[in-house]
Amino acid sequence: MNAKLRKFTEVGSSSTSDSSNTRRAELSVAVYVGENGYVQNAGFVHQPIAALEKRAMTGPVAIILHRTDGASVQSALNSANSGIGTHFYVDKDGTVYQTASLHKHTSHVGRIRSRCYEASNCPADEMEEIRGFGWAPKRLHDHEKGKPYPTRYPMNEDSVGIETVSRCVKNCGPNDKGTPEWETPTAEQAESIANIISILQDAYSLTDTDIYEHDLISYKTAGEGAGLWNASGDE
Template identity: 35%
Template sequence: MLFVNKNGLVDAERIIVRRFSTIERGKLDKVNGIIVHQTGGSTAESSFNSYKNTGANGAHFLIDKDGTIYQTASVFKITYHVGNIRSRCYMEKKCKPSEISKIKPLLNKYKQLSRLEQKKPYPERYPANFDSLGIEIVGKPVSGEDQDAIYEKINDAQNSSLKWLVAELSDTLKVSMTEIFRHPEVSYKVKTEAGTAQW
Protein backbone atom coordinates (compact mmCIF):
# COMPACT_ATOMS: atom_id res chain seq x y z
CA MET A 1 0.00 0.00 0.00
CA LEU A 2 1.38 3.39 -1.01
CA PHE A 3 1.14 6.58 1.01
CA VAL A 4 -0.47 9.28 -1.13
CA ASN A 5 -0.47 12.82 0.27
CA LYS A 6 -3.28 15.38 -0.06
CA ASN A 7 -1.74 16.64 -3.34
CA GLY A 8 -1.87 13.18 -4.91
CA LEU A 9 1.87 12.62 -4.67
CA VAL A 10 3.29 9.27 -3.60
CA ASP A 11 5.78 9.08 -0.74
CA ALA A 12 7.75 5.88 -1.43
CA GLU A 13 11.44 5.02 -1.49
CA ARG A 14 11.19 3.61 -5.03
CA ILE A 15 9.46 6.67 -6.53
CA ILE A 16 11.06 10.02 -7.39
CA VAL A 17 8.52 12.83 -7.62
CA ARG A 18 9.16 15.06 -10.63
CA ARG A 19 5.78 16.70 -11.11
CA PHE A 20 4.82 18.63 -14.25
CA SER A 21 1.67 20.70 -13.69
CA THR A 22 1.72 21.39 -17.46
CA ILE A 23 0.39 17.86 -18.15
CA GLU A 24 -2.31 17.99 -15.47
CA ARG A 25 -5.87 18.87 -16.40
CA GLY A 26 -8.98 18.67 -14.20
CA LYS A 27 -9.77 16.68 -11.07
CA LEU A 28 -9.60 12.88 -11.29
CA ASP A 29 -12.35 11.60 -8.99
CA LYS A 30 -12.04 7.82 -9.43
CA VAL A 31 -9.34 5.63 -10.94
CA ASN A 32 -10.95 2.71 -12.78
CA GLY A 33 -7.93 1.53 -14.77
CA ILE A 34 -4.25 1.85 -15.55
CA ILE A 35 -2.90 2.23 -19.08
CA VAL A 36 0.69 1.18 -19.88
CA HIS A 37 2.54 3.11 -22.60
CA GLN A 38 5.96 3.42 -24.22
CA THR A 39 7.30 6.93 -24.71
CA GLY A 40 8.50 6.90 -28.30
CA GLY A 41 11.75 8.54 -27.15
CA SER A 42 15.03 6.99 -26.00
CA THR A 43 15.47 8.84 -22.68
CA ALA A 44 13.42 10.00 -19.70
CA GLU A 45 14.76 13.52 -20.29
CA SER A 46 13.20 13.67 -23.76
CA SER A 47 9.80 13.05 -22.14
CA PHE A 48 10.47 15.56 -19.37
CA ASN A 49 11.44 18.18 -21.95
CA SER A 50 8.16 17.69 -23.81
CA TYR A 51 6.21 17.82 -20.52
CA LYS A 52 7.55 21.33 -19.87
CA ASN A 53 5.47 22.76 -22.72
CA THR A 54 2.14 24.32 -21.79
CA GLY A 55 -0.71 21.99 -22.75
CA ALA A 56 1.59 19.00 -23.16
CA ASN A 57 0.24 15.47 -22.94
CA GLY A 58 1.75 12.96 -20.56
CA ALA A 59 1.14 10.21 -18.03
CA HIS A 60 1.23 10.03 -14.24
CA PHE A 61 4.37 7.87 -13.97
CA LEU A 62 7.46 7.21 -16.08
CA ILE A 63 9.84 4.25 -15.81
CA ASP A 64 13.37 4.90 -17.04
CA LYS A 65 15.71 2.38 -18.73
CA ASP A 66 17.39 1.55 -15.41
CA GLY A 67 14.04 0.91 -13.71
CA THR A 68 13.88 4.27 -11.91
CA ILE A 69 10.24 5.27 -11.35
CA TYR A 70 9.25 8.94 -11.60
CA GLN A 71 5.88 10.36 -10.66
CA THR A 72 5.19 13.13 -13.17
CA ALA A 73 1.57 14.05 -12.28
CA SER A 74 -0.73 13.91 -9.29
CA VAL A 75 -2.90 10.79 -9.05
CA PHE A 76 -5.78 13.18 -8.29
CA LYS A 77 -5.41 14.95 -11.67
CA ILE A 78 -6.48 13.97 -15.18
CA THR A 79 -3.75 13.74 -17.81
CA TYR A 80 -4.28 13.25 -21.53
CA HIS A 81 -2.59 9.90 -22.13
CA VAL A 82 -5.25 7.62 -23.64
CA GLY A 83 -6.70 9.46 -26.63
CA ASN A 84 -9.81 8.15 -28.37
CA ILE A 85 -11.08 4.93 -26.80
CA ARG A 86 -12.18 1.84 -28.68
CA SER A 87 -15.56 0.19 -28.20
CA ARG A 88 -15.15 -2.26 -25.32
CA CYS A 89 -18.15 -4.43 -26.15
CA TYR A 90 -17.00 -4.64 -29.79
CA MET A 91 -13.39 -5.52 -28.89
CA GLU A 92 -14.52 -8.10 -26.32
CA LYS A 93 -17.29 -9.42 -28.62
CA LYS A 94 -20.01 -8.70 -26.05
CA CYS A 95 -22.16 -6.07 -27.80
CA LYS A 96 -25.92 -6.35 -27.82
CA PRO A 97 -27.43 -6.22 -31.34
CA SER A 98 -28.73 -2.69 -30.67
CA GLU A 99 -25.19 -1.55 -29.78
CA ILE A 100 -23.67 -3.12 -32.87
CA SER A 101 -25.96 -1.10 -35.13
CA LYS A 102 -24.72 2.13 -33.48
CA ILE A 103 -21.04 1.12 -33.41
CA LYS A 104 -20.49 -0.40 -36.88
CA PRO A 105 -20.90 2.87 -38.86
CA LEU A 106 -18.36 4.53 -36.51
CA LEU A 107 -15.58 1.93 -36.58
CA ASN A 108 -13.34 4.16 -38.73
CA LYS A 109 -14.54 7.40 -37.14
CA TYR A 110 -12.44 7.24 -34.00
CA LYS A 111 -13.48 10.54 -32.41
CA GLN A 112 -17.18 9.93 -32.88
CA LEU A 113 -16.95 6.37 -31.58
CA SER A 114 -14.91 7.53 -28.59
CA ARG A 115 -17.53 10.18 -27.75
CA LEU A 116 -20.23 7.53 -27.87
CA GLU A 117 -18.18 5.18 -25.67
CA GLN A 118 -17.33 7.85 -23.09
CA LYS A 119 -21.04 8.37 -22.40
CA LYS A 120 -21.30 4.78 -21.21
CA PRO A 121 -20.94 4.00 -17.52
CA TYR A 122 -17.80 2.14 -16.48
CA PRO A 123 -17.16 -0.85 -16.86
CA GLU A 124 -19.24 -0.92 -20.04
CA ARG A 125 -16.41 1.11 -21.61
CA TYR A 126 -12.64 1.13 -21.33
CA PRO A 127 -10.98 3.47 -18.83
CA ALA A 128 -10.48 6.90 -20.45
CA ASN A 129 -8.41 10.00 -19.66
CA PHE A 130 -10.89 11.07 -16.99
CA ASP A 131 -10.79 7.82 -14.98
CA SER A 132 -7.39 6.19 -15.51
CA LEU A 133 -3.73 6.56 -14.61
CA GLY A 134 -1.00 6.33 -17.23
CA ILE A 135 2.42 4.71 -16.85
CA GLU A 136 5.02 5.53 -19.52
CA ILE A 137 8.00 3.22 -20.06
CA VAL A 138 11.01 4.73 -21.83
CA GLY A 139 11.32 3.05 -25.21
CA LYS A 140 11.07 3.93 -28.87
CA PRO A 141 10.22 2.25 -32.16
CA VAL A 142 13.30 0.57 -33.63
CA SER A 143 11.92 -0.33 -37.06
CA GLY A 144 8.93 0.21 -39.30
CA GLU A 145 6.70 3.26 -39.48
CA ASP A 146 3.34 4.51 -38.22
CA GLN A 147 0.97 1.73 -37.08
CA ASP A 148 3.44 -0.97 -38.19
CA ALA A 149 6.38 0.34 -36.16
CA ILE A 150 8.10 -2.14 -33.84
CA TYR A 151 8.90 -0.84 -30.36
CA GLU A 152 12.08 -1.84 -28.59
CA LYS A 153 11.82 -4.58 -25.96
CA ILE A 154 11.10 -3.45 -22.42
CA ASN A 155 14.02 -4.61 -20.28
CA ASP A 156 14.00 -6.62 -17.04
CA ALA A 157 14.64 -3.61 -14.78
CA GLN A 158 11.71 -1.76 -16.35
CA ASN A 159 9.37 -4.76 -16.10
CA SER A 160 10.38 -5.34 -12.46
CA SER A 161 9.53 -1.71 -11.63
CA LEU A 162 6.31 -1.89 -13.64
CA LYS A 163 5.19 -5.04 -11.82
CA TRP A 164 5.83 -3.41 -8.43
CA LEU A 165 4.17 -0.11 -9.38
CA VAL A 166 1.06 -1.71 -10.88
CA ALA A 167 0.62 -3.97 -7.82
CA GLU A 168 1.02 -1.03 -5.42
CA LEU A 169 -1.31 1.31 -7.35
CA SER A 170 -3.88 -1.45 -7.78
CA ASP A 171 -3.86 -2.16 -4.04
CA THR A 172 -3.82 1.49 -2.94
CA LEU A 173 -6.46 2.80 -5.36
CA LYS A 174 -8.59 -0.40 -5.48
CA VAL A 175 -8.11 -0.94 -9.23
CA SER A 176 -8.83 -4.47 -10.43
CA MET A 177 -5.87 -6.23 -12.07
CA THR A 178 -8.23 -7.00 -14.98
CA GLU A 179 -8.35 -3.25 -15.69
CA ILE A 180 -4.65 -2.82 -16.54
CA PHE A 181 -4.21 -2.41 -20.30
CA ARG A 182 -1.55 -1.78 -22.91
CA HIS A 183 -2.28 1.46 -24.77
CA PRO A 184 -3.16 -0.17 -28.14
CA GLU A 185 -5.75 -2.40 -26.45
CA VAL A 186 -7.94 0.56 -25.51
CA SER A 187 -7.00 3.17 -28.13
CA TYR A 188 -5.72 3.56 -31.69
CA LYS A 189 -1.95 3.43 -31.27
CA VAL A 190 1.05 1.56 -32.67
CA LYS A 191 0.20 -2.12 -32.19
CA THR A 192 3.51 -3.05 -30.55
CA GLU A 193 3.53 -0.21 -27.98
CA ALA A 194 4.10 -1.77 -24.52
CA GLY A 195 3.80 -5.18 -26.17
CA THR A 196 6.61 -6.60 -24.01
CA ALA A 197 5.41 -4.99 -20.78
CA GLN A 198 4.85 -7.51 -17.98
CA TRP A 199 2.97 -7.01 -14.75
Protein backbone atom coordinates in the same frame (compact mmCIF):
# COMPACT_ATOMS: atom_id res chain seq x y z
CA MET B 1 28.72 21.56 39.59
CA ASN B 2 28.08 19.07 42.41
CA ALA B 3 30.03 15.90 41.59
CA LYS B 4 27.07 13.71 42.58
CA LEU B 5 24.96 15.29 39.83
CA ARG B 6 27.54 14.93 37.11
CA LYS B 7 26.33 12.48 34.45
CA PHE B 8 28.75 13.07 31.59
CA THR B 9 32.29 11.92 30.85
CA GLU B 10 35.03 14.22 29.71
CA VAL B 11 35.76 14.01 25.98
CA GLY B 12 38.49 11.47 25.35
CA SER B 13 37.78 9.61 28.58
CA SER B 14 34.93 7.41 27.39
CA SER B 15 35.25 4.02 25.72
CA THR B 16 33.61 3.31 22.37
CA SER B 17 30.69 0.92 22.02
CA ASP B 18 31.22 -2.50 20.56
CA SER B 19 30.67 -2.42 16.81
CA SER B 20 27.88 -4.98 17.10
CA ASN B 21 25.88 -2.43 19.09
CA THR B 22 26.30 0.42 16.65
CA ARG B 23 24.87 -1.05 13.44
CA ARG B 24 21.81 0.82 12.24
CA ALA B 25 18.65 -1.23 12.02
CA GLU B 26 16.90 -1.20 8.66
CA LEU B 27 13.47 0.31 9.19
CA SER B 28 10.49 -0.68 7.08
CA VAL B 29 8.43 2.35 6.11
CA ALA B 30 4.97 2.26 4.60
CA VAL B 31 4.53 3.19 0.95
CA TYR B 32 1.42 5.28 0.44
CA VAL B 33 -0.19 7.98 -1.67
CA GLY B 34 0.17 11.28 0.18
CA GLU B 35 -2.39 14.03 0.52
CA ASN B 36 -0.80 15.71 -2.48
CA GLY B 37 -1.39 12.66 -4.67
CA TYR B 38 2.30 11.70 -4.85
CA VAL B 39 3.59 8.25 -3.86
CA GLN B 40 5.68 8.42 -0.69
CA ASN B 41 8.58 6.20 0.49
CA ALA B 42 8.91 4.28 -2.79
CA GLY B 43 12.09 5.98 -3.98
CA PHE B 44 10.32 7.74 -6.84
CA VAL B 45 11.63 11.04 -8.14
CA HIS B 46 8.91 13.66 -7.74
CA GLN B 47 9.12 15.96 -10.74
CA PRO B 48 5.78 17.77 -11.08
CA ILE B 49 4.95 19.08 -14.54
CA ALA B 50 2.14 21.58 -14.09
CA ALA B 51 1.02 21.39 -17.72
CA LEU B 52 0.08 17.73 -17.29
CA GLU B 53 -2.44 18.13 -14.48
CA LYS B 54 -6.00 18.64 -15.70
CA ARG B 55 -9.23 18.40 -13.72
CA ALA B 56 -9.90 16.10 -10.77
CA MET B 57 -9.40 12.37 -11.29
CA THR B 58 -12.31 9.97 -10.93
CA GLY B 59 -10.97 6.97 -9.06
CA PRO B 60 -8.55 6.08 -10.61
CA VAL B 61 -10.24 2.93 -11.83
CA ALA B 62 -7.54 1.67 -14.20
CA ILE B 63 -3.88 1.78 -15.29
CA ILE B 64 -2.73 2.28 -18.89
CA LEU B 65 0.70 1.10 -20.08
CA HIS B 66 2.58 3.18 -22.68
CA ARG B 67 5.96 3.42 -24.40
CA THR B 68 7.67 6.74 -25.07
CA ASP B 69 9.06 5.71 -28.48
CA GLY B 70 12.03 7.90 -27.59
CA ALA B 71 15.64 7.35 -26.59
CA SER B 72 15.69 9.08 -23.22
CA VAL B 73 13.54 9.90 -20.23
CA GLN B 74 14.60 13.54 -20.48
CA SER B 75 13.16 13.88 -23.97
CA ALA B 76 9.90 12.34 -22.72
CA LEU B 77 9.76 14.72 -19.74
CA ASN B 78 10.46 17.67 -22.02
CA SER B 79 7.63 16.54 -24.28
CA ALA B 80 5.27 16.35 -21.31
CA ASN B 81 5.54 20.13 -20.96
CA SER B 82 3.20 20.26 -23.97
CA GLY B 83 0.43 19.08 -21.65
CA ILE B 84 0.19 15.55 -23.02
CA GLY B 85 1.73 12.76 -20.95
CA THR B 86 1.40 10.35 -18.07
CA HIS B 87 1.64 10.29 -14.28
CA PHE B 88 4.74 8.07 -14.23
CA TYR B 89 7.84 7.66 -16.42
CA VAL B 90 10.19 4.68 -16.08
CA ASP B 91 13.78 5.16 -17.23
CA LYS B 92 16.05 2.41 -18.58
CA ASP B 93 17.77 2.02 -15.20
CA GLY B 94 14.41 1.60 -13.44
CA THR B 95 14.24 5.13 -12.01
CA VAL B 96 10.60 6.19 -11.65
CA TYR B 97 9.57 9.81 -12.17
CA GLN B 98 6.14 10.88 -10.94
CA THR B 99 5.11 13.97 -12.87
CA ALA B 100 1.46 14.47 -11.91
CA SER B 101 -0.69 14.06 -8.83
CA LEU B 102 -2.92 11.00 -8.67
CA HIS B 103 -5.72 13.39 -7.72
CA LYS B 104 -5.59 14.87 -11.24
CA HIS B 105 -6.07 13.27 -14.61
CA THR B 106 -3.70 13.79 -17.52
CA SER B 107 -4.11 13.59 -21.30
CA HIS B 108 -2.63 10.20 -22.12
CA VAL B 109 -5.31 7.87 -23.50
CA GLY B 110 -6.79 9.71 -26.47
CA ARG B 111 -10.02 8.56 -28.05
CA ILE B 112 -11.13 5.13 -26.90
CA ARG B 113 -12.37 2.22 -28.96
CA SER B 114 -15.69 0.52 -28.26
CA ARG B 115 -15.19 -2.26 -25.73
CA CYS B 116 -18.28 -4.25 -26.68
CA TYR B 117 -17.56 -3.84 -30.41
CA GLU B 118 -13.98 -5.12 -29.99
CA ALA B 119 -15.35 -8.12 -28.06
CA SER B 120 -18.24 -8.60 -30.55
CA ASN B 121 -20.79 -8.58 -27.76
CA CYS B 122 -22.65 -5.28 -28.22
CA PRO B 123 -26.41 -5.56 -28.57
CA ALA B 124 -27.30 -6.07 -32.22
CA ASP B 125 -28.68 -2.56 -32.70
CA GLU B 126 -25.55 -1.00 -31.18
CA MET B 127 -23.27 -3.13 -33.35
CA GLU B 128 -25.16 -1.86 -36.38
CA GLU B 129 -24.95 1.74 -35.16
CA ILE B 130 -21.18 1.50 -34.62
CA ARG B 131 -20.66 -0.08 -38.04
CA GLY B 132 -22.46 2.93 -39.45
CA PHE B 133 -19.91 5.30 -37.94
CA GLY B 134 -17.22 4.08 -40.34
CA TRP B 135 -13.75 5.47 -39.52
CA ALA B 136 -14.83 8.08 -36.98
CA PRO B 137 -12.76 7.81 -33.76
CA LYS B 138 -14.21 10.99 -32.25
CA ARG B 139 -17.78 9.90 -32.89
CA LEU B 140 -17.07 6.48 -31.41
CA HIS B 141 -15.34 8.01 -28.37
CA ASP B 142 -18.31 10.31 -27.76
CA HIS B 143 -20.60 7.28 -28.03
CA GLU B 144 -18.56 5.33 -25.49
CA LYS B 145 -17.77 8.00 -22.89
CA GLY B 146 -21.33 8.09 -21.60
CA LYS B 147 -21.04 4.47 -20.45
CA PRO B 148 -19.81 3.56 -16.96
CA TYR B 149 -16.47 1.78 -16.50
CA PRO B 150 -15.88 -1.16 -16.99
CA THR B 151 -18.64 -1.34 -19.62
CA ARG B 152 -16.35 0.95 -21.59
CA TYR B 153 -12.56 1.22 -21.68
CA PRO B 154 -10.88 3.65 -19.23
CA MET B 155 -10.38 7.25 -20.31
CA ASN B 156 -8.14 10.16 -19.34
CA GLU B 157 -10.57 11.18 -16.64
CA ASP B 158 -10.36 7.94 -14.63
CA SER B 159 -7.03 6.25 -15.37
CA VAL B 160 -3.34 6.46 -14.45
CA GLY B 161 -0.71 6.36 -17.19
CA ILE B 162 2.71 4.69 -16.92
CA GLU B 163 5.18 5.58 -19.68
CA THR B 164 8.25 3.38 -20.24
CA VAL B 165 11.34 4.63 -22.11
CA SER B 166 11.35 2.21 -25.04
CA ARG B 167 11.57 2.62 -28.79
CA CYS B 168 10.00 1.00 -31.82
CA VAL B 169 12.84 -0.80 -33.63
CA LYS B 170 11.21 -2.36 -36.69
CA ASN B 171 8.22 -1.69 -38.96
CA CYS B 172 7.68 1.63 -37.23
CA GLY B 173 6.65 3.89 -40.10
CA PRO B 174 3.18 4.27 -41.63
CA ASN B 175 4.39 2.76 -44.90
CA ASP B 176 6.26 -0.18 -43.34
CA LYS B 177 4.79 -3.63 -43.75
CA GLY B 178 4.59 -6.05 -40.86
CA THR B 179 3.81 -5.73 -37.19
CA PRO B 180 5.83 -3.07 -35.34
CA GLU B 181 8.49 -4.42 -32.98
CA TRP B 182 9.50 -2.66 -29.77
CA GLU B 183 12.45 -2.73 -27.41
CA THR B 184 11.97 -5.18 -24.56
CA PRO B 185 11.91 -3.41 -21.19
CA THR B 186 15.08 -3.79 -19.15
CA ALA B 187 14.95 -5.96 -16.04
CA GLU B 188 15.06 -2.76 -13.95
CA GLN B 189 12.15 -1.27 -15.88
CA ALA B 190 10.09 -4.45 -15.53
CA GLU B 191 10.65 -4.43 -11.77
CA SER B 192 9.69 -0.76 -11.46
CA ILE B 193 6.56 -1.15 -13.58
CA ALA B 194 5.43 -4.07 -11.43
CA ASN B 195 6.14 -2.02 -8.31
CA ILE B 196 4.08 0.97 -9.49
CA ILE B 197 1.22 -1.32 -10.42
CA SER B 198 1.33 -3.08 -7.05
CA ILE B 199 1.29 0.26 -5.18
CA LEU B 200 -1.67 1.53 -7.21
CA GLN B 201 -3.57 -1.72 -6.84
CA ASP B 202 -3.20 -1.55 -3.07
CA ALA B 203 -4.10 2.14 -2.90
CA TYR B 204 -7.15 2.02 -5.15
CA SER B 205 -8.35 -1.62 -4.92
CA LEU B 206 -7.57 -2.30 -8.58
CA THR B 207 -7.31 -5.82 -9.99
CA ASP B 208 -5.22 -7.24 -12.83
CA THR B 209 -8.23 -6.78 -15.13
CA ASP B 210 -7.92 -3.01 -14.62
CA ILE B 211 -4.54 -2.86 -16.38
CA TYR B 212 -4.54 -2.12 -20.12
CA GLU B 213 -2.14 -1.82 -23.03
CA HIS B 214 -2.65 1.58 -24.64
CA ASP B 215 -2.89 0.42 -28.23
CA LEU B 216 -5.62 -2.11 -27.41
CA ILE B 217 -8.03 0.51 -26.10
CA SER B 218 -7.14 3.55 -28.23
CA TYR B 219 -5.77 4.38 -31.67
CA LYS B 220 -2.01 3.90 -31.30
CA THR B 221 0.76 1.99 -33.08
CA ALA B 222 0.27 -1.75 -32.59
CA GLY B 223 2.19 -3.18 -29.64
CA GLU B 224 2.89 0.22 -28.05
CA GLY B 225 1.76 -1.04 -24.64
CA ALA B 226 2.58 -4.74 -25.04
CA GLY B 227 5.17 -6.77 -23.15
CA LEU B 228 5.64 -4.31 -20.32
CA TRP B 229 3.90 -6.26 -17.56
CA ASN B 230 2.16 -9.57 -16.98
CA ALA B 231 -0.05 -10.61 -14.10
CA SER B 232 1.89 -13.80 -13.36
CA GLY B 233 5.14 -11.92 -12.78
CA ASP B 234 7.04 -14.32 -15.09
CA GLU B 235 9.87 -12.86 -17.13
